[in-house]
Amino acid sequence: MASHEVTISRVLNKIESDDPNSPDFVRAVNEWNEVHVGMDSEATEPLVQFLYPIIVGNDDSYQVPMNQMHPDNSTVVAFMATSFFWRALLERILPEGQRGLAVVFHNECGQTFTYRIDGASAIFQGEGDLHNPKFNEMGETFQVSQLVDAADEATTYSGLPLSKDHCPYSLSIYPSTTFESEYKSNNPIIFTMSAVAIFVFTALVFLAYDRLVAVRQAKVMKSAVQSNAIVSSLFPSKYRERLYNDALQSSKAASNGGSYVPSKARLKNFLREGNEDGGSAGQPIADLFTDCTVMFADIANFTAWSSAREPGQVFTLLETVYGAFDKIAARRGVFKVETIGDCYVAVTGLPEPRKDHAVVMVKFAIDCRDEFVEVTRLLEVSLGPDTADLGLRTGLHSGAVTAGVLRGQKSRFQLFGDTVNTAARMESTGMVNRIHISQITATLLEEAKKGHWVKPREDQIQAKGKGLLQTYFVEPKSHNNGSKGSTDNDKDVTIEDDMNGALPTKxxxxxxxxxxxxxxxxxxxxxxxxxxxxxxxxxxxxxxxxxxxxxxxxxxxxxxxxxxxxxxxxxxxxxxxxxxxxxxxxxxxxxxxxxxxxxxxxxxxxxxxxxxxxxxxxxxxxxxxxxxxxxxxxxxxxxxxxxxxxxxxxxxxxxxxxxxxxxxxxxxxxxxxxxxxxxxxxxxxxxxxxxxxxxxxxxxxxxxxxxxxxxxxxxxxxxxxxxxxxxxxxxxxxxxxxxxxxxIMDKDLKKLRDDRWDAAFHRERMTLDILQVNRKATIVIEHLIQASDVAHTMQHWHVYIKWNERLFKELLRAYQAGRSDVNPANFWYDGELGFFDFYIIPLAKKLSECGVFGVSSDEYLTYAMENRREWEKKGKSIVAEYMARYGSVSES
Incomplete structure (x- = not known):
């Protein structure tokens, strides 16, 4: 130690691990702190001592050198120790209201401690470097001796120099988040965010406007496309333009010469409900086409099939079948005229004439028939029994056709003329899954070198106003062994037909x-x-x-x-x-x-x-x-x-x-x-x-x-x-x-059911207890299965006859096998009338009476009564047909 230097001691109240007496000494120092320092300091706050040398002056007096003017050879005889807290050095550095500087002290004796400066106050934080590492790069570090030297150079300090050899101290100053917040202004951010918000809002307004315009444009386009699709499906392109032009002229007149006509208005103009007087404006839109082929394709047994199904199932079939036909028509260049119920009407040779109109229509008819067979087989899995048994009866005729738009109520493109009537006659007199054509169409096929497709029909048909006509069936050789739909031979197929192999397809x-x-x-x-x-x-x-x-x-x-x-x-x-x-x-x-x-x-x-x-x-x-x-x-x-x-x-x-x-x-x-x-x-x-x-x-x-x-x-x-x-x-x-x-034949069970029905629906009851409600549920369920077991009697006539014939055949077979004493032919006619009168019609009325089956109960009753009337008129001849078909057996 230099003789004329002030020395700063290490922190006295910090325990040294290598000194066994250190804990007792630190405890004593802290107790001294509590007694002498007062309430403004923590007892554990770092305490150091400043050691000043005491020398013998020239006059042999003892002195504390106050500056560097004393000779270096002065003898140091003692040291004066002054206790010091570092906070005294840090107080009154910052003005009031500014807070949060972190000051870290460190000495070469391995001691570190941290203070926080808040305004004029300095607060001890604890041992170690406790500043926020976030501000490491903003820290400033000084040696305490440097501060003394700087003061000395500025003539603000005239004391002894500070020793740089014994446990020198340094201090590092860092800002904190608190200090940062004092000097950090949010105004730039606020202004920036406000500008951004205004920009975003403006952009969103423009985007919303653009979106609304796009949506409206999409709606307009969608409406135009839908309108065009509707018109395209109803009218050939040649007639669409004429209709649009008429609509445009009408709109111009109505708007005093305006030129723009929305698509909806154009569509409404020629699909309107008609004039008050029932007429239509504008020139007639009609043309004569001399070379056309018209096709009528009707779904055979459709009415009977639909009588056993829900309306949704009926439309599922029609939409699927007609959708398939439309795709074929688009591929073949055939114009679909309309659908009338279960009948599909199409034409070739218009609006654009073509020489091969007959050949194209025949190919279209064959494709439709084959597609129909495939579609109905697939739909049977979802639409139920007999769907695959449906057939397509097709008729074609070639000749001149008047075509045009019949305006007024529900305007549409229509065909007129003898050719259309004859084509319809070809269909109605045709056979299921056969393509029936007229002599003229057959001749056109022969001229097109397709005569091998044509086979004469064995019998002639009667046409109104034309007498007997020779007609033909079309079947290209490549289709001779193709799909023909279900046949009578398929009707009785059962599991027993293929017990050891795959199930029969049906x-x-x-x-x-x-x-x-x-x-x-x-x-x-x-x-x-x-x-x-x-x-x-x-x-x-x-x-x-x-x-x-x-x-x-x-x-x-x-x-x-x-x-x-x-x-x-x-x-x-x-x-x-x-x-x-x-x-x-x-x-x-x-x-x-x-x-x-x-x-x-x-x-x-x-x-x-x-x-x-x-x-x-x-x-x-x-x-x-x-x-x-x-x-x-x-x-x-x-x-x-x-x-x-x-x-x-x-x-x-x-x-x-x-x-x-x-x-x-x-x-x-x-x-x-x-x-x-x-x-x-x-x-x-x-x-x-x-x-x-x-x-x-x-x-x-x-x-x-x-x-x-x-x-x-x-x-x-x-x-x-x-x-x-x-x-x-x-x-x-x-x-x-x-x-x-x-x-239904067991008398005991029948009486039990009749009694329950009477107890459930005929006896007067003021309230419906749980037992009564469940009694009604039980009897309704039983009548549900009874009606379904004989549902064929309460469905379309063709369905009734189909199952009536099968039951007759079953009983006749039993009679022929000796398992019945009576030939069913002897009682079948009267038996069916009695069955309707005493079981079927009363059962149908019960379905209506219980009130839970909606319109189906009325539908079942209506069909039952209609079938009864038809049977009464035709039953005897039908029984005779049964016997002719299955053979009579002489009674013993």
Whole structure:
């Protein structure tokens, strides 16, 4: 140590790890702090000592040198120690209101501590470097000795120099977030953000405006495209321009010479409702085309087919078929004139003349026929039985055609003339899936070297005003073995035709359709179960074998359906899908059920599918009756569901009930022997003995189908159907009651049903208790299956005759085989009249009386009465035709 230097000690009250006495010393220093420093300092605040040398002066006195004027050889005899807190050095550096400078002290003795300067105050923060590292680059570091030297040079300090050898100190000054906030102004940011906000807002306004303009333009374009598409589909391009020009002239006149006419206005001008006097403005738009071929294509048996289906299914077929025809027409260059119901009208040779109009139209007709066969086969899986049996009857004729726009109400492009009438006659007298052409068209084909396509028709046809005509069928050799649709030979095909191989195509389609219908209902069952919070198959459900084979003993007067639960919501558009395992097992089960059906003309798998289709249709009418809800109920889904629940006696609220009805329809005639129950009893059949002569076929069907469902390979399917033992018991009860209801000949069962109907709907009751509601539900379900079992009698005449003939054939076959004592021909005519009078029409009236089937009940009753009238007029000749077709057998 230099003799004339001031030395700063290390921090006294910091424990030194290498000094065992350090803790006691530090404790003593802190206690001294508390006593001598006062309340303005922490006891642990770093305390240092300034050591001043004491020397012997020239006069032998002891002195503390106050400047550097003393000679260096002065003798140091002692040191004076002064205690010092570093905060004293830092106070009153910043003005009031400015805060947050961090000052870090460090000495070569390895000690570091931090202060914070807030205005005139300095506050000890603690040991170590505690400044915010964020401001490292902004820090300034000084040696304390440098500060003293600088003061000395500025003549502001005249004391002794500070020692640079013993534990020298340095200090580093840093800003803090607090200090930063004092000097940091938000005004630039605010101004910047305001400018940005104004810019963004302005940009958004322009974008919104641009978007609105684009949307409006898109709407205008869409409207124009739609208008053009409508007009294009109705009128050839040549006539569109003439119509537009007329519309433009009319609009100009109305607007005193204005030139712009919106597309909507142009469309309305020539599709308007007509003038008040019924006339039309402008010159007639019509032309004569001398060389054209007109085609009429009508869907055979369409009316009968549609009588068994919902309106939506009917339009699905028409839209699909006509859409396919339109694509072919566009490809072939054929102009579609119109569709009239189930008839498609097209023409070639206009508006642009072409020499090969006949050849092009024949090719178009062939394509349409083949496409129709393919489309209907595909649609049978979704639209049900008999869809693939539909056919296309096509007629063509060539000649002059007057074509033009017949304005007035519903203006449209139309064809007129003898050619059109003759083409329509070709269609009406043609054959299903054959292309019937006139002599003129045949001649044009021969001239085009297509004579090998033409085959003369064996018989001549009668045409109004023309007498007998020789006509022809067209069949190119490449199509001779092509698709011809279903034939009579296909009608009775069953599983037995190919037991060891793949299913016959028709039966395979029916299996897929039935599985699809059941799967849609099963999804609703699972959806409802999930809505009630029931886990799928949370407990193992025992599908035990019934202890008694006598199913008839299980029939109950009332089946208790579950009460209404507002939390259960089912939807046809649910995203829920059946698991693949369940779907596969369901399809396999339907396939196995199909194999249980025998090769009977009537009681076969096709009949079961027809009954299933009727049940599904009636259930759909239960779920959605027309004009049932008032506006308030429609807007309140919960109230609507409750109202529908009460209206339908709870049937609509329980998907399991609906599934059981469809399931029962599918299985109700399994293994039917083709003869009535009384014949089985008479023959002493083993089944008749097993079931004690009561509802033999019906009980056998239930047991066979139930045993099949209990097969271990259908475990996943069973778990999907019933999630609890209670559901299994209710499902079993529904199946038993429903299938047993199809035995309409058992007198005991009939009396039980009549009594229940009277108790449910005829007796006066002030209130409807739960038992009464479920009694009505039970009897409605049974009448639902009964009506469906004979649905053919309450559908279109052609459907009725188709199944009537099959039932006659089945009974005649039994008679010919010696399994019946009476030839059905002897009683068939009168029997059908009695069947209508005493069973069918009363049953149809009951459907209407119970009030849950909507318009379907009226539809069924109307068809039943019409069929009865037709049978009364034609029945005897029809029976004679049956006998001529299937052969008479002499009675013994």
């Amino acid at each position: 039966i395979a389609r029916l299996v897929s359709w039935n599985a699809d219908v059941l799967s849609r209902e099963l999804v609703k069952v699972i959806q409802a179960r999930n809505g009630r919070g029931m886990a799928l198959a949370s407990k193992k459900v025992e599908w035990a074998e019934p202890s008694d084979a006598m199913v008839i003993q299980e029939v109950k007067e009332v089946i208790m359906l579950p009460p209404f639960d507002a939390s259960v919501q089912v939807s046809d558009n649910s995203p829920l899908k059946l698991e693949e395992e369940v779907r596969t097992q369901l399809h396999d089960y339907v396939y196995s059920v199909a194999k249980l059906y025998n090769k009977n003309p009537f009681h076969n798998f096709e009949h079961a599918s027809h009954v299933t289709m009727s049940v599904a249709k009636l259930l759909a009418r239960i779920v959605a009756p027309d004009n049932f809800f008032d506006e308030e109920s429609k807007n309140d889904h919960g109230m609507a569901a409750l109202t529908l629940h009460d209206h339908t006696y709870g049937i609509t609220s329980d998907p399991l009930t609906q599934f059981a009805c469809i399931f029962s329809a599918l299985i109700h005639d399994c293994d039917h022997p083709g003869v009535p129950n009384n014949q089985l009893v008479k023959e002493g059949n083993d089944l008749a003995k097993l079931y004690e002569g009561k509802s033999v076929a019906e009980q056998n069907s239930v047991n066979l189908a139930w045993d099949l469902l209990r097969d271990p390979k259908y475990a996943a399917l069973r778990n999907a159907i019933c999630g609890s033992q209670e559901e299994e018991q209710r499902f079993r009860q529904l199946v038993v009651n429903t299938v047993m209801a199809t035995d």
